[in-house]
Amino acid sequence: MLYIVGPLLAAALAAAHSPSLALAATAVLGLAGTTVVATAPPSRQWAPAPRSPGDTPAQRLHSSGLVLLFVSLAGIGFAIGSLNVWAVAMAEAHGKDMLSGLLPAAFSTGSFLGGLLYGRRTWPGSASRQLLLGAGAFLAGWLPLLALPGPYGATAAVVVPGAFLTIMVASAYVTTDTLTPAGRTSEAYAWLILSIGVGQAAGTALAGRLAGHPLASAALPAAGAAFAVAVLLLARPRLSRCGNGTHRRLRPTRCART
Template identity: 40%
Template sequence: MLRHRHCGRLLIASVVGRLPLGMVPVTLLLTARTDGHSLATGSVLAAMYGLAPAFGLPLLGRLADLRGLLVPCCLGAAAVTAALCMVALAGTSHLPLTVACVVLAGAGCPPLEGGLRSLWGAALPDDAHVRTACTLDASAQQIVYVAGPALAIGIATWLSPAAALLVAAVATLAGSLAFVSARPARKWRGAAHRRGQSGVLGSRAVRPVLISLVFLGATIGALDVAGVAVAAREEAPWLAGVLPAVFSAAGLLGGVLFARFQGAADARPRHLALLGFMFTAAWLPLLAAVPAPVVLALAMLPGALFVPLLTAASLTVTTLAPPGRSSEAVGWGSSAIRLGLAFGTGQAGSLGGHFTIPLAAAAGCALLLVVHTLRPAAATTAACQAGYRG
């Protein structure tokens, strides 16, 4: 897939442009502490940044479907760059201004993920290549959430948290410009749609899958809290950071394997339900009280299944969306994941960080995917085929 013209550039530019999603939350924590604020204040700022894209991405994705990728990507990149530079230069001493900038930086995230998903059909020759590209993209997202925090902490330690925010701003701007200046991005326009046509949320076929993504995101939010709880139980502070990293690394490997061995497009509804139940079962061994190294080994199984499940569900959302709404559909999928992350973190924190929380969230995800699978097969298949042709 990467040998095809423009594909490598589009993928790399998209990952670079999304790198701040992994860098900014931890940098806001460090900036707030440096300016004398409490950890709670820094956590609130990081949470606001994490939730803001859930509202901005669908809107910018809809604008991309209507006007092409140039305007929303450049508009979003400019907003993010200005907001992060403001926080870097002014600090967090004036909290109302900081909150406004943090929300703008989150809500303005350019729709690179949705744009990339929409471009694969124009840049690649057939559906098999498109499915492989989408899986590779979902796997590459793990790099954002592993390399992003590490890069931010390294820059903040070597230079300052303000320098890390400036690097995040440059990454957004550089990645977005490299992305939209590629020929497929300049030429792409969303498919025509009928006036008065319902949006993505109006599709009965899409709604169960979107809600399942909320539960899927909740498993990751709960995992972070469970890592902290297990680290305290085992008196191994390093486990809190290593557990999510191991989970993400396993996801990267699982996504690559899934791209190699996944079946035909018309089998995706069955794959969705099967992957959902496998993902749920993979959390069961983590309920046992085992030493820290064993916890890491056991976490690799749900990690390896996370990216294949995320890829299959995201592809289903895109293909079942109404014509001309692909970027908006990806935006809603990203919003669902982010809302789930916040919900899972909050619930797991209030319930003590047990692995039963990600297990319950995974079970909810699987049940909703079964609801989707049991919908009339003919309608679902026709919608998938129409989506792939789009």
């Protein structure tokens, strides 16, 4: 919901007042949200479980399957980062300031709806298989942008790849859990988020350089998604060794690290 309302609010403030006000509002809201989370009872009361004398040290986190998974997620982040800059370029090209927030909000709306549908039932196959299928659909969803649609067509088009974003992220978390030794899960999740963030930064940087070239700018999200699919295909033998990755009702079994 934040990723739906946030872009619209930022675009509205920038259009009605100034980009400086939108940036300041973003900083204030971010600080307020961080303060609420940091001071909430679950945050203040949490403490790591004490380690008993007989506990063995946690295994190393590194595995080739995890590394390839995180590299693939950088491609997903690249697509998201380039989308945000492409939205600004579309707004400038068509003289519609709200497009800079409307396009990311439409993408996030698709993610919200896709997540609701995905979470309603248990899907067959392992989480790694669902991740690969989701990445393929994510890639296919970006291809209509290569036709350089207008504002309305572009808004409708970005809903489709957005619908598969939550599916991929949820599957990536389950797959990460199955590949991670006991006691290192939080660290592995941090690397997962970092991988997406690094890709997002790279996509934003490159999209900014190519913002003046409509076709290249529109093709960048698909390029990031294609990279993710290619890496996941390479990683498939290592990821498919894991057991069932059903995300509801059954906890996935941990698989041997490779």
